[in-house]
Amino acid sequence: MTVWNVILLASLAVLVLKLVGYLVPPSFMERPAPARVANLLTVALLSALVVTQTLERSQEIVLDARVPAVLVAAVLLALRAPFIVVVLSAALVAAGLRLLGWMS
Amino acid sequence: MASSDTSAAVRASLAVGLAVAAYGVSFGALAVASGLDVWQTCVLSLFMFSGGSQFALIGVLASGGIAAAPAAITSAALLGVRNALYSMRMAAIIGGPWWRRLLAAQWTIDESTAVSTAQPTLRGQRVGFWVTGAVIYVGWNLTTFIGAILGDLVGDVRMYGLDAAAAAAFLGLVWPRLRSRQPIAVAAGAAVVAAVLIPWLPPGVPVLAAAVVALVVGMTNWLGSRAATAGGGPS
Structure with missing residues (x-):
């Protein structure tokens, strides 16, 4: 499988999901349980991605400059900083710690 | 008007x-x-x-x-x-x-x-x-x-x-999305599942496994309130 295949297959899957609601009667997803699962699914996957992107390196848990960077991001989010500021600050913290040689 | x-x-x-x-x-x-x-x-x-x-x-x-x-x-x-x-x-x-x-x-x-x-x-x-x-x-x-x-x-x-x-x-x-107890619990549970599985499964799979947390909590409505069914939604 090439990267292009991955991009096109995944894009098709996401588009089909967007079409679902316009094609099928709304009765299924308007029931509380499927609607709740759909919303919680988003939370679970994003949260798991935070963890793997922060801790994983070559299938091992590695504590490096990403950890303080994400903690700074959390503080900024709590202070209602804009998304772009949060992302840039995390990059700066990690890059700075590595430049100083304090963390890998 | x-x-x-x-x-x-x-x-x-x-x-x-x-x-x-x-x-x-x-x-x-x-x-x-x-x-x-x-x-x-x-x-x-x-x-x-x-x-x-x-x-x-x-x-x-x-x-x-x-x-x-x-x-x-x-x-x-x-x-x-x-x-x-x-x-x-x-x-x-x-x-x-x-x-x-x-x-x-x-x-x-x-x-x-x-x-x-x-x-x-x-x-x-x-x-x-x-x-x-x-x-x-x-x-x-x-x-x-x-x-x-x-x-x-x-x-x-x-x-x-x-x-x-x-x-x-x-x-x-x-x-x-973390505005009530239910999504916060799901986020915490998913984070733990993903972290524990990192050394055991190929990259990407721990993320998918964490989806099970949403499935279990969503189906049982654990920690959910009546209002939570309408909650979540677009941010």
Whole structure:
């Protein structure tokens, strides 16, 4: 499988999901349980991605400059900083710690 | 006055649309850092056009490479499931011939649904949907391209802290959804499941395993209130 295949297959899957609601009667997803699962699914996957992107390196848990960077991001989010500021600050913290040689 | 409904909807659309379009820069830069080229990055924003799914795809590819393709596609699709929920809400609002719904489908995302459903009149809801969708579609694709070019100039991903930026991006995406006990519990449970499984499963698969937490809590409605069924929704 090439990267292009991955991009096109995944894009098709996401588009089909967007079409679902316009094609099928709304009765299924308007029931509380499927609607709740759909919303919680988003939370679970994003949260798991935070963890793997922060801790994983070559299938091992590695504590490096990403950890303080994400903690700074959390503080900024709590202070209602804009998304772009949060992302840039995390990059700066990690890059700075590595430049100083304090963390890998 | 119909015109005041319309102008209120347009104002809301522009405010949300312009803010969100700026996310595209981070996506473009991080996508290139994860190994995609500039064109692949731009095609993702044009065709997939759903921030969470796009970030998930490049995140899993960044850690697992092409071997993680099935996990990457599945993560992106699972994060797209909520769009089906939104399109069911929007189907009643959009109306009109089938081709208009087809066009609307691609623009049915968190923000267009949120702006639309917040408007008091049907006319405002339609204007809110189309203007937000258009502003974000154009802005997101333009800023993706700019970000991809910038990312291309940046050579070393770790030296510039782009790996940490990716983690922060996911935190920024999940943060607005953590407003009640149930999603907070799911986020915590999913985080633990993913962390525990990292050494045991191939890259990307721990993320998919964490989805089970949402399934269990969602089906049993553990920690849920009656209001929680309507909660979550677009941020």
